[in-house]
Amino acid sequence: MDQQQLMQEAKTARQKAYAPYSRFQVGAALLTRDGKVFHGCNVENASYGLCNCAERTALFAAIAAGYKPGDFATLAVVGDTDGPIAPCGACRQVIIELGSPTLEVVLTNLKGDVEVTSASALLPGAFYLDPNA
Numbered sequence: 001m002d003q004q005q006l007m008q009e010a011k012t013a014r015q016k017a018y019a020p021y022s023r024f025q026v027g028a029a030l031l032t033r034d035g036k037v038f039h040g041c042n043v044e045n046a047s048y049g050l051c052n053c054a055e056r057t058a059l060f061a062a063i064a065a066g067y068k069p070g071d072f073a074t075l076a077v078v079g080d081t082d083g084p085i086a087p088c089g090a091c092r093q094v095i096i097e098l099g100s101p102t103l104e105v106v107l108t109n110l111k112g113d114v115e116v117t118s119a120s121a122l123l124p125g126a127f128y129l130d131p132n133a
């Protein structure tokens, strides 16, 4: 599974977004170190504070399936943004803990703009306790 394929998986996941309030659909695809892909989309709610982003949906699905922090190689995220999508602060915090600081993060949009970054670069100075310590 290369970067291009993972971005395509994120795009497919985006089509499952439940976003009747914002109408802003986001998809994510999380590649595990052992080659499995978990998908996520944003899932909104009439009680707006309960909206869950695509990034966290994918990470939570992988954890619920038995994967552990540090088991992941790459997280790809896609939305219909001008430039590569920018994950929200809540997701940056979850990405750094469940994905580990070194997780590769591929941010993209429907036009094909791509930014390759890392969990730690997305959240400088993060509050982080190593879950494996």
Ligand SMILES: O=c1ccn([C@H]2C[C@H](O)[C@@H](CO)O2)c(=O)[nH]1
Binding pocket: 019, 022, 024, 025, 026, 041, 042, 043, 044, 051, 052, 053, 054, 055, 077, 079, 085, 086, 087, 088, 091
């Ligand atoms: O990186 C992002 C940015 C936003 N959203 C969702 C949250 C909400 O459902 C909608 C508008 O913010 O997009 C994501 O899923 N991921």
Ligand SMILES: [Zn+2]
Binding pocket: 053, 054, 055, 056, 087, 088, 089, 090, 091, 092
């Ligand atoms: Zn978010």
